Amino acid sequence: DMLRRKINDTKGSLPSGANMPVVRDDFGDVFGMFYAITNDGYSEREMNKYIELLKREVQNIDGIAAVEVYGLQKECINIELLQEKMANLGVHPVEVIATLNGQNEATYSGYFLSGDHRIRVSVNDRYKNVDDISQLLLQGHEKDQLRLSDIASITMGVEEPIRNEMFFDGQKAYGFAVAALSGNDITKLGKQVDDKMEQMKETLLPTGIDFNKVFYQPERVEDALGAFLENLMLSIAIVVVVLMFAMGFKSGVIIGVNLFVIVFGTFLVLNNFDGTLQRVSLGAFILAMGMLVDNAIVIIDGILVDKKRGLGRTAALTSVGKRTAMPLLGATLIAILAFYPIFLSPDTAGVYVRDLFIVLAVSLMLSWILSLTLVPIHAGFSLFRERRIMFKLKNKRGKNSNIAKQESSAEKEKEKIKEEEEKDPFDTPSYRMLRKVLQWVLCHKTTSIAIAAILVAASLFSYQFLPQGFFPDMEYNQLYIEYKLPEGTKSETVKKDLKLLSEHLMERDDVTHITTSIGATPTRYNLVRSVAIPSMSYGELIVDFKSPKAAVQS
Template identity: 35%
Template sequence: MNIAEYAIDRKVITVVMTLVLLVGGGISYTELSRLEDPEFTIKEALVVTHYPGATPLEVEQEVTDLLETEIQRMGQLEEIASVSKAGLSIITVTIKDQYDKFTLPGVWEQLRRKVHDAQRQLPPGAEASRVLDDFGDVFGVLLAITGDGFSDKEIYEYAKFLRRELLLVRDVAKVDLWGVQPEAIYVEFSRARLAQFGISQAEVYGKLRQQNTVVAAGRLQVGGDYVRIDSPVGIGAVRDIENLILREAGAGGAKLIYLRDVARVSREYLSPPAQVLRFNGAPAVSLAISTVTGGSVTELGADVAARLETLRAQTPVGLEVHPVYMQPEIVAEAIGTFTVNLMQAIAIVIVVLLIFMGLRAGLIIGGVLVITVIATFILMRLTDVALERVSLGALVIALGMLVDNAIVVTEGMLVRIQAGVRRLQAAREAVGQTLWPLCGATVIAILAFAAIGLSQDDTGEFCLSLFQVMLFSLTLSWIIAVTITPLLCYWLLPGPAAEGAAPTALKDVYGGPLFSRYRRLLEACLRRRWLTLGVMAALLSAAVYGFFQVQGSFFPKSTMSKFMIHYWLPEGTDIRKTFADVQVLEQAVLADDR
């Protein structure tokens, strides 16, 4: 008894497993993560070190060379590049392709240890080095907060409130603020007043450093208990800083010298600003929200929108939250388009099968195709393969190959049944003769995509889901072809009613007009074999030539209804000059009705 006989003999088991595949596939489809593009890992990190006051040559010799020497001891290193500027060292560390998202965190931790070990050798005045390895995070939701009549500080405080609330939303990994105008307390000294009282700036700096330092004040024993003593709260307001006592003067310290006596203290926004953000001509602060690894960006968008709606009652009148970029909407539209294309492709395949294979055979193969596609979603869910452009594209590519195994088995049974062979015997013979040849053909088809998915470079990581979906769908197509397909043919294909009836005389099932014309074409090609080979060689040459004429593009052209203007000024230009120029561009864009 081969596997086809077993599937037919155990009809209940086969039917139940088919229903499990259909129901499980439908549930898995609803639970699959949805992304615009596959996730991939950026295998680069930056080591940034500030060395205020140093020339580019001093930065290179005293900071960059030292750090590079330490980092180059890492065995995982592929390449290292550095830029030394006045007061700044930037080192780009590239890791070998063989390290993926599971092993890279350990590599970055080793990099941090190497950089930390080199800190004691840095020159005085150099700040601690920072290792940046998360600049590859993708922010799928970008919001802008504006407020007519609200100060930058008030907008910032509300943005901090939103960030705290949105971090509690499911699948939110990080919420970053951008465009914040931080405040600073400026202390402007009067040299004449300092000289009059005999106070140096270093003395004032020392007094300021001593403020707000948290120290243990001890504890008192009260009966059988100890009571902790809290130190007084330090200075915080501008008035407190102005009333800071610098020195006692006069006989017996009768006169006190305050900071306000020698300096002007004010609270202002940091100038010049480090970054400026505007939305539709108004000052704004943005919130950038990223998704956790493996999360669904469409669900994230729905949850964030629901949370913002809940917080609307706590939003001050006049403060508004505007969507700048909503990847969940783009992903939903892209996946919807791909899903429609997939369904259209399945329908086209089924229609073609109905035309050339007949009604019953076409319905059988079409049904097997649908079962295979739906069952593929189960394996995608189990292996955390998301629905995105590459995985859905792989399903479309696989459609033409998914029906091959079912066609071979169905046609094999159809020929035998029409020749008078019993259905069960026809299933046994058709599957028995083609079981391993079909397996080999399926493996070869899978291996054709293995080079893409198993490559260790960035392309392999990005296109991994292509190989995974082809592996899952083609493997399932072979399994279903030798199990479910024989049962469907056993039930649906026409043939002798009596299973015990003797086979009738063999019928030439290839005697129809289509097969007859095809036979004559083959015979003509065999008689003129050299001409046939010449034509095939010419077609091959034309195909190779045409291949090199096709324009290459890894990504299709973007259809996003947004564009970016990159405006660069010479290094060292004041950001306020850049801001003034960008305002002119901003007004021109706002005045354009398109």
């Protein structure tokens, strides 16, 4: 507001004929829904009317920040002075220009008194159409009066030279860009915009006007989130399968169910606190996948050990939680606080990845809570099923003829469980192998420390070969080509060159669409998209490919 007020204060000091300064505080808006509107031979005036109608209807949708139109030519009235007639009638061009400039000036025309009333005098001499201008009276050198149509040809047209033009696959088009307000679901908002435009196409707009998507962020967001969700589900499945082989089928199922509850519980918490589902928040789950199962693994392993040691069902399910609850909480808080500086970062990185800390903090705390509550409950139903079956068989004694046989089977099963409980739970091949490795490391301290130091040095040396980047490259099936000629080149030359270039590119099998822009960048439809300085010697091509791989190979 302060900048706007200061610029308004300087308007009075500008020279005559200078354009009024414009303050654009929405320059950083991203118009993620960018359409090319084509038509079947309608005039500029007709398209101006239809596009303004479309713009007004789309702006009324809740959540829309702004709508921009590119390539729509402004109508103007062309006055071509005829030199021969002006010479014969004695009219100078300066006199014509002075008369035109003074015609629409707002001047105080005064008033007159009528009895007790003062009546204002109003002179309405503004232009309304081409005929009004053609009937404008001029003063000749011989003190005679003549009309503007006597010395000039007056026609309706568009401003020339044309500063901005757009083509879609070689056909004249108009850019229609829609920006969403921050905090809205772009996928839902995109569907509303699509529905509104299709509704207007069927009811209010004439046949022959089509909408073509040049850049449509809702589809790209859905594709990106779909791919991330697939990777997330795949990572969960891999973790569960590995745990099934390492800890047994039942233990793997328990931890897998716990992991699913953590993920979807985090989604619920994020929704209640206005969180967003995007690449960073989904990537945080994949990053924390190993940490999310740590607490459950500790609890399950402790339950299995206590079961083999012969503890009762209740004691086996609760004792490990009593012993490890606070140590596990400390480890969880340390893992959360390790990412806390990212949340506090004041620069651009903090803005982008702040959801990383939120997702990690919520999911890790849920993993700690569920490992002490859900995991023991689930383990009680799955790991102690044999004892519950024997208890039911005792209650059914005497109810059927095969009870003796069932009791004998139950007794054998009981003896088998008792034999397993009497065994040392750590007397297994894997634990014996681990014990040997630990003994060797403890007995050869110098060698162990040297090996660890060598591995750390090798890791630091290899770090320089890793590609550096804040975010991985986006997989887009679209690229843009900037075309710049020396300043002062006519826009018709740029238009002709880009037409030849687009026709050549359309011959390729991997190219689907080409959008041509003359004079400027149509709009900022992507956050990382650079915006060129408007110039009549500038043009660009937005090329769509069948796949991101084809775009990279091109």
